[in-house]
């Protein structure tokens with residue numbers, strides 16, 4: 301007997317996706333991309349373990365919407381990488397999944413054509429292509445893991461993962477993080493609460509069993525061993541920054557109380573710069589000064605940066621899109637990014 305109107309009453313259709321294995325076959329991990337990912341992850345672990353004194357810098361667009369401009373950005377970052385490599389590990393921010401406060405464009409995977417056609421199948425393939433291209437340039441990548449299935453498609457191309465302010469408290473995201481192959485940065489909540497990030501680190505360090513898919517796309521019980529490289533990302537909240545030395549000391553105390561290592565990353569954007577992208581260099585400079593004055597817990601920073609500064613609304617006529625400019629949060633432009641990173645490098649050469 302069929303039972304119409306009892307389930308999926310608000311679902312309009314199901315469209316089949318290629319499996320992760322099929323996508324991996326179409327776009328296999330090359331030897332050079334493999335080397336970039338493995339070296340990037342190892343360097344990040346070494347920084348977190350204090351075997352490497354450098355600061356890791358997750359820097360790049362708020363979101364990728366145009367792969368041509370994205371690769372143009374990646375080439376610039378790659379060229380800068382060699383000059384600052386003594387003091388900083390540059391990891392490109394390659395964000396494809398945007399958590400929205402209410403509604404809005406949810407990113408390149410969800411709607412790659414930016415026209416509400418929602419070709420997630422094409423978006424996933426384009427995202428994998430883009431990540432491969434960046435890794436083949438020799439730049440490790442960082443992304444926000446929002447959809448718990450996406451890592452099966454893309455996880456082999458990622459060196460660092462963020463769990464966003466809106467999902468750090470979510471059990472699904474903590475479970476997923478317990479199985480991720482990268483270090484994971486948990487943002488404090490949008491209200492500034494860091495306890496949810498600390499609880500996320502504790503939770504994700506443990507083994508979990510949960511529902512997911514395997515490489516063949518079969519619904520599976522995923523059993524994980526736990527992720528030892530969870531850490532807090534301070535992004536400010538409730539309209540207030542939390543990168544100042546007092547906020548850092550409070551975060552360190554909270555980690556100590558939870559018997560967790562003191563590892564902190566400062567997101568220079570979002571509430572830490574009052575969502576004014578041009579203030580990010582001030583935040584970065586403050587963080588670098590704290591390190592120069594002996595701070596030992598700051599291991600990384602995040603910067604939202606693009607070729608052109610600011611942001612733009614997605615126009616109805618996509619040919620009107622401004623090249624290299626964010627369609628989500630505002631960013632600093634390339635010149636400001638380069639100046640800021642070179643200044644931080646010069647300062648960090650003097651660290652104790």
Ligand SMILES: O=C[C@H](O)[C@H](O)COP(=O)(O)O
Nearest residue numbers: 362398399400401402404629
């Ligand atoms: O960094 C990204 C945004 O701050 C986040 O996705 C929320 O965006 P929204 O408030 O514009 O939806």
Ligand SMILES: C=C(OP(=O)(O)O)C(=O)O
Nearest residue numbers: 399464465466487535570
């Ligand atoms: C969504 C983001 O940040 P947050 O989760 O801190 O709002 C982001 O970095 O793109």
